[in-house]
Amino acid sequence: MSTYEHDPVSHSVAHHLVAIAELLEEYGYARVTDVARHLGITRGSASITLKSLEQKGLVTYDDRRFLGLSEAGRQVAESIQAKKAVLRDLLVRVLGVDEKQAEEDTCKLEHLVSARTAERARRLLDFIESGSSEARRFLAAFGRFRKDGTGGTEEKGR
Amino acid sequence: MSTYEHDPVSHSVAHHLVAIAELLEEYGYARVTDVARHLGITRGSASITLKSLEQKGLVTYDDRRFLGLSEAGRQVAESIQAKKAVLRDLLVRVLGVDEKQAEEDTCKLEHLVSARTAERARRLLDFIESGSSEARRFLAAFGRFRKDGTGGTEEKGR
DNA sequence: GTTTTATGTTTGGCCTACCAAACATCCGGT
DNA sequence: ACCGGATGTTTGGTAGGCCAAACATAAAAC
Numbered sequence: 001m002s003t004y005e006h007d008p009v010s011h012s013v014a015h016h017l018v019a020i021a022e023l024l025e026e027y028g029y030a031r032v033t034d035v036a037r038h039l040g041i042t043r044g045s046a047s048i049t050l051k052s053l054e055q056k057g058l059v060t061y062d063d064r065r066f067l068g069l070s071e072a073g074r075q076v077a078e079s080i081q082a083k084k085a086v087l088r089d090l091l092v093r094v095l096g097v098d099e100k101q102a103e104e105d106t107c108k109l110e111h112l113v114s115a116r117t118a119e120r121a122r123r124l125l126d127f128i129e130s131g132s133s134e135a136r137r138f139l140a141a142f143g144r145f146r147k148d149g150t151g152g153t154e155e156k157g158r
Numbered sequence: 159m160s161t162y163e164h165d166p167v168s169h170s171v172a173h174h175l176v177a178i179a180e181l182l183e184e185y186g187y188a189r190v191t192d193v194a195r196h197l198g199i200t201r202g203s204a205s206i207t208l209k210s211l212e213q214k215g216l217v218t219y220d221d222r223r224f225l226g227l228s229e230a231g232r233q234v235a236e237s238i239q240a241k242k243a244v245l246r247d248l249l250v251r252v253l254g255v256d257e258k259q260a261e262e263d264t265c266k267l268e269h270l271v272s273a274r275t276a277e278r279a280r281r282l283l284d285f286i287e288s289g290s291s292e293a294r295r296f297l298a299a300f301g302r303f304r305k306d307g308t309g310g311t312e313e314k315g316r
Numbered sequence: 317g318t319t320t321t322a323t324g325t326t327t328g329g330c331c332t333a334c335c336a337a338a339c340a341t342c343c344g345g346t
Numbered sequence: 347a348c349c350g351g352a353t354g355t356t357t358g359g360t361a362g363g364c365c366a367a368a369c370a371t372a373a374a375a376c
Contacts, residue, residue, distance in 0.1 A: 045334055047355055095278040108270040117263050120253040127303040138296035145285040203364055
């Protein structure tokens, strides 16, 4: 999940950085216009925000105005992307939220989750994917419970 | 979890409404100053925001300036509080996040979570509290896994 | 009853984050 | 070489959300 809790980065900044990272990965380049379109804002707005991010040392400008991420920027983006992936997986694989809804929710929550909580969520997913019988049985039982409101093997009480 | 997804209420508004609800519950009354102190903002800021909430029909003013919630305001506050409770419980009881951290995180996330996702989370908690053997064994195994990185009863693979 | 003190409001200012629209610049096609 | 469309920047404006500080008023204390 990577250390760096320097994230106190704003919602907007987080989205700009992640946009660049995603565009770079998907198309190999990212320009002001691409970021703006990706985020659904105007080029003017993106231009200004990105310039400020350059001055903060998070974003780099190519000789031909192609955008990149500095080491710091890359770390912030990666940390947010990692949190986002964990959250999405948690919602989909454990809670059973549908993909579309999960994507929507994680976009809103991604940069707000603390590193510690994200770490715990990742741990849970690791456990689920460990394939242990407890995990498998739990998921199966919860799946049934979601549908018909019963916990399968009872033994309720406490 | 209550229907009402009219929540597209801002972070700030959400906090003001919840503050009033909490103050009413805890002390039986809520004034501008109390809300301001509760939120850690100045009375001036609270005064302005609360006035706008009155005009939106969410907050009511007593004859002696005591604050209340309209039916609509109460519903919004309750819906957010319910989401918050679910999230906190999820973090603490399932993920094993410590109370303090969970409180911090939920404060940031509470009003952003969709009703559908919150409903799923509540369902998971209901299942956990059903006391079914799958749930109990799962929690126990995950607890061990968190500590020593092993899933207890293996049978891994898939 | 007058003076503190607590409470509420208003004002002016700041910062973020956005838009629209004018402007500047570049780049490809002919 | 020129023009048009795509791209980037700047400018002026709006809105939310906050503060500080001046002000007004209500409640306590004396």
